[in-house]
Amino acid sequence: MGLDLGFETIGNATLICHDRGPVLVTDPWTDGPAYFGAWNFSHTIPDEQRSHILDAKFVWLSHGHPDHMSAQSLRPLSEKTFLVPDHVGGRIKKSLEDKGLKVQVLEDRKWITLSDRIRVFCIADYNQDGVLLVDLDGTLVVNLNDASDRGWGRLLKKIIGGYKKSILMRLSGYGDADMIHCFDEAGILIPPVAAKKFLPGKQIQSMAERLGCRFFIPFSSMHVWQREDSVWVDPYVTTLEDYKKGFASDTCELMNPFQRYDAIKDRFEDINPPERPRKILPPSEFGDDWSEPLSQEDERKLEAYFKRFEHLSEAFDFIRFRVGGKEMEITFAQDKFKRGVTFEAPRSSLMKSVKWEIFDDMLIGNFMKTTMHGDPGIRPLYPDFTPYVAKYGDNGLARTRSELNAYFAEYRRRAPLEHLFHTIETAAVDRFRDFFPMDSGFYKFAKGAYRLVKGG
Secondary structure (H helix, E strand, O other): OOOOEEEEEEOOOEEEEEEOOEEEEEOOOOOOOEOOOOEEEOEOOOHHHHHHHHHOOEEEOOOOOOOOOOHHHHHHHOOOEEEEOOOOOOHHHHHHHHOOOEEEEOOOOOEEEOOOOEEEEEEEOOOOOEEEEEEEOOEEEEEEEOOOOOOOHHHHHHHHOOOOEEEEEEOOOOOOOOOOOEEOOOOOEOOOHHHHOOOHHHHHHHHHHHHOOOEEEEOOOOEEEOEOOOHHHHHHOOOOOHHHOOOOOOOOEEOOOOEEEEOOOOEEEEOOOOEOOOOOEOHHHHOOOOOOOOOHHHHHHHHHHHHOOHHHHHHOOEEEEEEOOEEEEEEOOOOOOOOEEEEEOOHHHHHHHHHOOOHHHHHHHOOOEEEEEOOOOOOOOOOOOHHHHHHHHHHOOOOOHHHHHHHHHHHHHHOHHHHHHHHHHHHHHHHHHHHOOOOOHHHHHHHHHHHHHHOO
8 A cells, every 4th residue: 555645663663754655764673683682573564564665765773773773674775875863973874884885964953855745853862862753744753762851852842842743653661672681699680660560551641741742653662582591571571452551641642553644644544464473492593502601812802892981990890791600700999899790691692792892782682691789779780881881882982081071072062951951850860769769659749740840
C-alpha cells in the first residue's frame, strides 16, 4: 500500500517517512542480532515495509547502539545518503565515511528540507543521543528513540506547541533495555528499577502530556532476549499489552507500536506484523566460551583501555575482571580499596568490546555479571562509570580531563542557558534521590510537583 504523505513504524526504532514514495528511514535494524547476540528484534518486518526501507533516499542514525546502527542492516543501504546528528567527537560520521558511505551531518537545531513536504530538525545531546523532529507538511513526528531530556525539553515543547497534530515516539516500559545484571558484595542481585514494575502507561502519559503531544507510539523497545545467559531478564520485559497499563490521558491517545499513518486522510492503521519465532541460543553461537581465560596480551589491552578514562581514577579504587575462572585487577588507588567493580564476562565478547570501543554493548547485553564493591547507589554504574566510559569516552572520544572539558564546553556553547538550567536541575534531583527512595510516597509527591513546575 503506497503512501502519498505519511509514515510507518516497524521493527525496533524504524520510522519510514513518505512523500510520494519513501524519503527517510531512521535506525533501520532489519537483520542480525545485537549486543553480542543478546537481542533480536521481536517481530517480523513485512516485505512491504522492508522494500520501503530499501527505497528510502535518506537514512538517519540516532546513535551508535547496535539496535539503531546495525552493520548488517546498513549493508543493503550503502548507496543512500546517511544523516547523522552533530555529535561532538563525530565517531559515527567517521565510521560511516571509512566504509565509503555518503554522510551528511545535520546542523544542530536547524530545519533541513528533504523533499517538497518533509523537513527535519535534529538535536545532538551530550549523552550522545539524537532527537529528530519530522515535519510532514504540518504534522509533527517527534522521534526521541532512547533519548532523555538533557535540557532540550523546553525547546521541544515550544516547537510542538506550534503544531495542531504531533506524534511522540520513544523508548518506554519497565527498563530491561539497560544494564541491570548487578550484584552487591554478598552476591545478591541489586533490584533494578525494572523490578518495581512502575506502570508503563503512566510513564507514557507523563511524557506525552509534558511535551503536549496528541499521540504516543511505543518505540525503540521491540526486542527479545535470546542468549541462554541473558534470558534471565525475561521477567522485566514489557509486553505490548503492558504499555496500556496505567494510561488514562484525556489529551493524548496511545497507539499500537506498528503503525501506518496517512497524513492526507489523517488516518492511522495498525500494521500487525507477526512475532518472530524465538530461539534461545548458547553463548557459543556468538563465539563466547565462559571457560576461556585472558592472555597476558589481553590483560595489557584491558588495562590500557580503562586507564585512558581519567575520571575512573577519581571515582573508583579498582576494576577487576573475572574471566575463565581467573582474575586480573586494574588499580587506581595504592592505599585503599573501598570502592570498585568486578566484571565477570566471557573473553571473546569482552575483548571485542575493547577492540571496537563499545563497552556499553557488554553492559546492555546483560550476560556479563557486575559486582559492586562499596555503596552501589540506586543506579550502580551511574554517574561515574557508564557515561564516562560508554557515552563521553567511547562514543564522544573524550577520555582525559582536558578532552572532557572541551567536550562539555562545545555543548554549552550550542545552548548555554539550556545547559545551565539542566545542570542545576540534575544536581538537585540527584541530591533528592540520595535521601528518598523512588517508591516512597514523598518521592512520588515531589516528582509530581516537579513536573507541575516544569509545565506538565
